[in-house]
Amino acid sequence: MMKTKSARSLHGHVVQELGQRIVGGKLRPGDLLPREERLAEHMEVSRTALREAMKVLSAKGLVESRPKVGTRVREPRFWHQLDADVLAWRCASMPTEDFVQKLLEMREIIEPAAAASAARHCNAEQLERLEMAFAAMENAANLDEWAEADLDFHEAVLTATNNELLVSLFSVIETALGTFFVLSARTAKNFKYSLPHHQKVLEAIRRRQPEAARRTMQRMVADSRSNMNRQSRGSGKG
Amino acid sequence: MMKTKSARSLHGHVVQELGQRIVGGKLRPGDLLPREERLAEHMEVSRTALREAMKVLSAKGLVESRPKVGTRVREPRFWHQLDADVLAWRCASMPTEDFVQKLLEMREIIEPAAAASAARHCNAEQLERLEMAFAAMENAANLDEWAEADLDFHEAVLTATNNELLVSLFSVIETALGTFFVLSARTAKNFKYSLPHHQKVLEAIRRRQPEAARRTMQRMVADSRSNMNRQSRGSGKG
DNA sequence: TCCTTTTTATTTGTCATACAAGAAGGTTAT
DNA sequence: ATAACCTTCTTGTATGACAAATAAAAAGGA
Incomplete structure (x- = not known):
C-alpha cells in the first residue's frame, strides 16, 4: 500500500x-x-x-x-501534514476514523472546486488525458486496474486546473482514495456505482460547464463518504 | 519579507x-x-x-x-509547491501575475470552505483566539500591526476547523496575503475596508452558521482579488 | 540572600579523508 | 551483432577530529 x-x-x-x-x-x-x-x-x-x-x-x-x-x-x-510521506506514515498502522473524516473533508473541499476550475481552464491535451483515464476505468479487468485508473482520473482533474498548487494536493486525494480502497468493501459493485459520476464530470469539463462539474464531483465525493460510513459502521473501526 | x-x-x-x-x-x-x-x-x-x-x-x-x-x-x-520555502522562493524575486492569480484561486477554494467548517467544528478556545485576532485588527496602530493581526485571524479560522490538513494550507494563505500586502496600495483606507467582512465572518462562526460564514469569507477573498486586479492594472505587473 | 557573571560540560555543526557501491559507456569475446 | 565484462566516474557511507553554541553549574559581587 x-x-x-x-x-x-x-x-x-x-x-x-x-x-x-x-x-x-x-x-x-x-x-x-x-x-x-x-x-x-x-x-x-x-x-x-x-x-x-x-x-x-x-x-x-x-x-x-x-x-x-x-x-x-x-x-x-x-508537522507538514500534506507531505506525502507524513500522510503515508499516518496511514501505515491503519488510519483512525477521525483521520478518514478529515481526508474526506479535504476531498469535499478540493475536488469539486478543482473540477469547476478544470472546466474553465483545461486544454486539449489535458482533456485527452481525462478521457484516457475514464476509458481505462471502463475497461478495467480487475479491481486493482480500476483503482489505478481512478487515481489517474482524479489526478487528471487536478492537472486540468492548470494550477500547480492544486496539483500538489494530489497527495491528499491519493491517500484518501487509498484508505477508501482499503476500508470499503472491495467488490466490483461498490466501485462501478461511481462510473456514471466520472462520466458526468468528464462531460461537464469537456463542455466547459464549471458549475455542473462542481456539483457532480460533489456528489461523487459525498457518495464515497456515505459508502465509507456504512462500511465503518458495519465493521466498527476505531 | x-x-x-x-x-x-x-x-x-x-x-x-x-x-x-x-x-x-x-x-x-x-x-x-x-x-x-x-x-x-x-x-x-x-x-x-x-x-x-x-x-x-x-x-x-x-x-x-x-x-x-x-x-x-x-x-x-x-516540486512540493505547498512547501513554505518553495512558496517563499517563488515570491523572492517578485511574483508573476500568473502566480498571484493561482494563489487567489487557492484562497477562494480554501478559505470559504474553512470558514464554513470552522462554524461547525470550532470550540470555545479557538473562538476566543478568533476574537482576539479581530480585536487586534481593530486596535492596530499601523499597517504592519494590522497585517500581522490579519494573518493571525486567517490562521485562527483554519485552526478552528479542527482539521490539521487544512491548517497546513496556511503557508499558502500566508504567501497570498503577503503578496497582497506588498502589491496592493498600502494605505489604511484599502485595508480598513475589509474589517466589516472580518466581523461578519467572526459573527457567523460564533453563531454556528456555516453557510453565512462561507459566503462572507467568499466576498472577502473576492474583494481582495478585485482590489489586487485594480492595483496591477494600474502599475502594470508582468 | 539574591542577582550577575564566568566557567564548564555536552551536544549539534562542520570539516577532511578514505573507501564502498552503483551505474553508464566503452571493450572484448563469442 | 550480441552479450558479457571491464573501466571509470559519481554518489553513498564511514570515521575521527575539531568548532560553535548553549544549558547548567560555579563563582563572584551587591
Whole structure:
C-alpha cells in the first residue's frame, strides 16, 4: 500500500523508520531523541547517514535540533501534514476514523472546486488525458486496474486546473482514495456505482460547464463518504 | 519579507541559495549540477554540509541524485509547491501575475470552505483566539500591526476547523496575503475596508452558521482579488 | 540572600579523508 | 551483432577530529 521507494538508501531507511515512529506516536511530541552518536549506533548506521536523515525529518517539520540540548520531536501542529510521506506514515498502522473524516473533508473541499476550475481552464491535451483515464476505468479487468485508473482520473482533474498548487494536493486525494480502497468493501459493485459520476464530470469539463462539474464531483465525493460510513459502521473501526 | 530563519546554519544557507536559484529559474529543470566536490568548493562549504542541504532539497522534490550520473534539477511538477520555502522562493524575486492569480484561486477554494467548517467544528478556545485576532485588527496602530493581526485571524479560522490538513494550507494563505500586502496600495483606507467582512465572518462562526460564514469569507477573498486586479492594472505587473 | 557573571560540560555543526557501491559507456569475446 | 565484462566516474557511507553554541553549574559581587 503506497510504496515510498526511498528505503533503498541507508539514510532513506532511517527517515522511514523514525518518521513512522514519530507520526505513529511511538515517539511523542517533546520527546528528546538519543544523541546522534548513540542513535546512529542503535540504528546501525554512521553518524553521517543519520544526520542526513535528520535533516529530512527536520524539513518535514517532525523534529528540531539544537546544540547542547539535542533533537526533540515537535508537536503535530508543526508537522507538514500534506507531505506525502507524513500522510503515508499516518496511514501505515491503519488510519483512525477521525483521520478518514478529515481526508474526506479535504476531498469535499478540493475536488469539486478543482473540477469547476478544470472546466474553465483545461486544454486539449489535458482533456485527452481525462478521457484516457475514464476509458481505462471502463475497461478495467480487475479491481486493482480500476483503482489505478481512478487515481489517474482524479489526478487528471487536478492537472486540468492548470494550477500547480492544486496539483500538489494530489497527495491528499491519493491517500484518501487509498484508505477508501482499503476500508470499503472491495467488490466490483461498490466501485462501478461511481462510473456514471466520472462520466458526468468528464462531460461537464469537456463542455466547459464549471458549475455542473462542481456539483457532480460533489456528489461523487459525498457518495464515497456515505459508502465509507456504512462500511465503518458495519465493521466498527476505531 | 517572509523570513525563513534557517540561514543561520551553513547547510541551511546552501538550501536557501540553491532553492532560490532552482525555483527562481536560474537553474533549469534537467540541468545537471556540478558534482558534490566541486559544488561544495564553489559554495565554500564542506561536502558534508552540501550533502545535508541536498537531502533537504531532494525532500522538497527540487532535485534528484543518482550515483554516477549526478544530481539534476527536477521538473516543476515534482516540486512540493505547498512547501513554505518553495512558496517563499517563488515570491523572492517578485511574483508573476500568473502566480498571484493561482494563489487567489487557492484562497477562494480554501478559505470559504474553512470558514464554513470552522462554524461547525470550532470550540470555545479557538473562538476566543478568533476574537482576539479581530480585536487586534481593530486596535492596530499601523499597517504592519494590522497585517500581522490579519494573518493571525486567517490562521485562527483554519485552526478552528479542527482539521490539521487544512491548517497546513496556511503557508499558502500566508504567501497570498503577503503578496497582497506588498502589491496592493498600502494605505489604511484599502485595508480598513475589509474589517466589516472580518466581523461578519467572526459573527457567523460564533453563531454556528456555516453557510453565512462561507459566503462572507467568499466576498472577502473576492474583494481582495478585485482590489489586487485594480492595483496591477494600474502599475502594470508582468 | 539574591542577582550577575564566568566557567564548564555536552551536544549539534562542520570539516577532511578514505573507501564502498552503483551505474553508464566503452571493450572484448563469442 | 550480441552479450558479457571491464573501466571509470559519481554518489553513498564511514570515521575521527575539531568548532560553535548553549544549558547548567560555579563563582563572584551587591
